[in-house]
Amino acid sequence: MQSLYDFNYEQIQQLALDYGWKKFRGHQIFQWLYRKRVFQIDEMSDLSLDTREKLKESFIINPCKIVDKQVSSDGTVKYLFELSDGAYVESVLMIYDYGKSICVSSQVGCNMGCDFCASGLLKKRRDLTSGEMVAQVLSVQKELDEKNERISHIVVMGTGEPFDNYENVMNFAATVNHDRGLGIGGRHITISTCGIVPKIYAFAQAHTQYNLAISLHAPNNELRNQLMPVNKAYPLEVLMEAVRYYTTLNNRRLTFEYILLRGVNDSDEHAAQLAKLIHGLNAYVNLIPYNEVDEHGYRSVDVQSAMKFYDKLMKRNIRVTIRKEHGGDIDAACGQLRAKKEKQRME
Numbered sequence: 001m002q003s004l005y006d007f008n009y010e011q012i013q014q015l016a017l018d019y020g021w022k023k024f025r026g027h028q029i030f031q032w033l034y035r036k037r038v039f040q041i042d043e044m045s046d047l048s049l050d051t052r053e054k055l056k057e058s059f060i061i062n063p064c065k066i067v068d069k070q071v072s073s074d075g076t077v078k079y080l081f082e083l084s085d086g087a088y089v090e091s092v093l094m095i096y097d098y099g100k101s102i103c104v105s106s107q108v109g110c111n112m113g114c115d116f117c118a119s120g121l122l123k124k125r126r127d128l129t130s131g132e133m134v135a136q137v138l139s140v141q142k143e144l145d146e147k148n149e150r151i152s153h154i155v156v157m158g159t160g161e162p163f164d165n166y167e168n169v170m171n172f173a174a175t176v177n178h179d180r181g182l183g184i185g186g187r188h189i190t191i192s193t194c195g196i197v198p199k200i201y202a203f204a205q206a207h208t209q210y211n212l213a214i215s216l217h218a219p220n221n222e223l224r225n226q227l228m229p230v231n232k233a234y235p236l237e238v239l240m241e242a243v244r245y246y247t248t249l250n251n252r253r254l255t256f257e258y259i260l261l262r263g264v265n266d267s268d269e270h271a272a273q274l275a276k277l278i279h280g281l282n283a284y285v286n287l288i289p290y291n292e293v294d295e296h297g298y299r300s301v302d303v304q305s306a307m308k309f310y311d312k313l314m315k316r317n318i319r320v321t322i323r324k325e326h327g328g329d330i331d332a333a334c335g336q337l338r339a340k341k342e343k344q345r346m347e
């Protein structure tokens with residue numbers, strides 16, 4: 001059965017028309033899903049019994065169920081969801097002073113094969129539907145509703161490569177962004193890619209308000225080839241040209257994510273190369289503490305080395321921030337909880 005979360009506002013109105021109902025029915029259904037946030041079609045009390053029965057023949061609302069939850073001492077909550085086919089995906093809720101941000105997964109597993117990442121430990125099994133991404137947000141929002149709290153920000157930075165599932169991710173963003181539903185502002189939605197260049201062009205041409213983040217992690221092709229296989233398909237010069245196109249066309253600032261890996265990409269020389277690479281771009285660098293993954297040998301830098309790297313970039317007039325670590329005491333690295341659960345399931 002398909003989830004009603006698969007439909008954005010316009011599509012749900014069309015669905016109503018297809019049933020021979022008024023367009024307004026679609027609007028009502030959207031309100032039930034995103035304003036009242038019901039999980040049962042039967043709860044849509046201002047729809048006729050007949051309408052509800054018709055919907056129930058083909059649709060369900062939430063295709064995910066929460067099967068595990070880890071709460072960190074800093075308030076970070078990691079959710080493990082089971083989808084209708086038994087697959088597991090994760091989301092993480094993080095508390096910031098500016099609001100609550102949820103990190104959603106876009107695929108079951110990932111094929112990008114980044115050498116330091118826990119997600120790639122399990123190869124991609126399939127793309128998530130847009131409804132399964134919406135469901136991650138709504139399941140968590142429903143829990144927050146009990147405390148009168150609200151998710152204000154979304155980052156598509158969980159397991160998976162969003163630009164390897166472009167259409168569904170864009171549909172998901174349109175659904176949660178819609179002002180007749182959750183109304184999460186476009187500038188509060190961030191999509192992070194490892195650098196699938198053709199989709200960066202498509203994203204630029206879509207002219208949305210969503211933020212773009214690029215996982216860079218290395219300032220030269222030799223090192224980036226080692227860390228991120230995607231660089232062999234789209235090397236830095238090709239990536240940077242796409243990025244320049246995006247910033248010029250949209251007049252938007254973008255973020256480069258850079259995990260500091262001890263002894264790998266954290267030298268003065270790397271900082272100088274990085275500054276040179278992004279010099280003059282409307283961008284800033286987000287330095288990320290590495291969540292160590294048992295299966296990989298990489299280590300995070302210490303605070304002093306991170307600060308040193310930060311200073312080197314600042315001195316070269318690069319805008320830079322250091323990301324605060326969340327959920328250090330739980331399995332917060334992308335894919336860690338899921339990988340562990342899958343392992344238990346196989347035992």
Ligand code: SAH
Nearest residue numbers: 117157160161192193194215257290291333
């Ligand atoms: N595939 C997309 C989005 C998912 S990964 C992308 O590559 O951007 C989200 C971010 O988390 C990426 O910057 C990724 O490189 C980073 N990341 C992966 N494993 C990590 C780890 N163990 N510790 C910290 N960041 C990690």
